[in-house]
Amino acid sequence: MIITKVETFVLHVPITPPITDAINVATHWGLSGVRIFTDEGITGCGYTGTCAHGDDMIVDTIDRYYAPELIGKDPFMVKELWDAMRFGKMHWIGRAGVTHMALAAVDIALWDIMAKTANKPLWQYLGGHKSKGIKAYNTNGGWLNWSKDRLLKDVTEIVEQGFAGVKIKVGKPDPREDYDRVKAVRQAIGDDVIFMIDVNQQWNINTAMTWGKRLEEFNLFWLEEPLNPDDIMGHKKLADALNVPIALGEHVYSKYAFRDYIHNGALEYCQVDVTRVAGVTEWLQVAGLAAAYDVPVCPHVGDMGQIHQHLVAATPGAFMLEYIPWIRHIFEEPATVKNGFYVLPQMPGASTDIIPRYFDEYRVR
Ligand SMILES: [Mg+2]
Structure with a gap:
């Protein structure tokens, strides 16, 4: 199996009414994520969660630095790919925060692909x-x-x-x-x-x-x-x-x-x-x-x-x-x-697949 395409997205889902804790005010929950396509027709989806700030930086990291490490590779080599991204071009500026959350979205999508290929919930x-x-x-x-x-x-x-x-x-x-x-x-x-x-x-x-x-x-x-x-x-x-x-x-x-x-x-x-x-x-x-x-x-x-x-x-x-x-x-x-x-999920994968119409409704990027 080979990765053929990497496509990022940012969705902002409204929180009604808005909420606060001691440090955050949240009017929307942000999903900065990625869909990873393969030559066998199986697509993985992964995302990370934000208070709808900084999502653009997360998907920029994926688009510019992680996607090139993925194209043409086997998603089942997830741990080797994780190392390549973690210790790649972003290592100098990122060991936590934006770069790490971007890596989370990618890694989750890869595990989603593997579980779907095995036809099992993760x-x-x-x-x-x-x-x-x-x-x-x-x-x-x-x-x-x-x-x-x-x-x-x-x-x-x-x-x-x-x-x-x-x-x-x-x-x-x-x-x-x-x-x-x-x-x-x-x-x-x-x-x-x-x-x-x-x-x-x-x-x-x-x-x-x-x-x-x-x-x-x-x-x-x-x-x-x-x-x-x-x-x-x-x-x-x-x-x-x-x-x-x-x-x-x-x-x-x-x-x-x-x-x-x-x-x-x-x-x-x-x-x-x-x-x-x-x-x-x-x-x-x-x-x-x-x-x-x-x-x-x-x-x-x-x-x-x-x-x-x-x-x-x-x-x-x-x-x-x-x-x-x-x-x-x-x-x-x-x-x-x-x-x-x-109630435990029964569909194959990581339960990350989003209903297509919400990509239109909540997409900000
Ligand atoms: Mg807490």
Whole structure:
């Protein structure tokens, strides 16, 4: 099999109403992606997720630097191709961020091709583990710009729909307001529901130490991204001092950074995101690393769950997956949760195929 054509796209899918966390305002979810065509008629699709900023730089990287490495090559040589792109012309300026997210889109498309060629959903192509589905928790009711009334209404509905857990955003200018919202949510959902909070890097070590301790009384399942993700030692201090486990990974770009987090006991739930670690190829390595330390894997869904459901379903140490439904309507086989569990995809590939009319409707490039 030979790659014959590489075609990029940028779609901006509206988020209604717009949402905020402690650092982002999102009116659209951006898919900067690529379709890779082969001489055997099988086409792979991969993409990465953004807050609809910087997508042009991601697809520029693919068009100008990665596509020439792919034309005429065998997609089944994915790991060799990954090395050629990772250590190619962009190596000097890119070991994370734009270039790495571009590589993720390409790598995912290649794994999509391989699974489609085998006529298997990716989770079975990788070696299946969770035939009964994946436990889901829901983040879509807990945005920072939600009023307290809306917050309580949404988390209550999420629990009624059968989700195992809810996550809400914190990081208000006055942490006492966070405390008040967390307390109200715990009262609303009861003691049995898994409940996480996400700081989106807004706190410093002192705020995190003080308010992390105060919030422990609400039996939180994890405290997510309390600090700058480059600050491994700060997270270790917190992990040592707090009873609530530390979760992060959505801004961690390499297996080496995950190694240092995990080996130092600075990370207790591994949220490795396939769109950040340059695709399935390195995601699997990070999952293997986490397994060797018995650290549970629970990915952040920068892809909104389409690809991650396959990876979790193929990984014994992965036990649950985030759910955010913003872009599910654009896919041929959308990620679907029923009674609190992801229903595993049955179509061959990585569940990345987009319904053609949405290329017209949401395309910005
Ligand atoms: Mg997060």
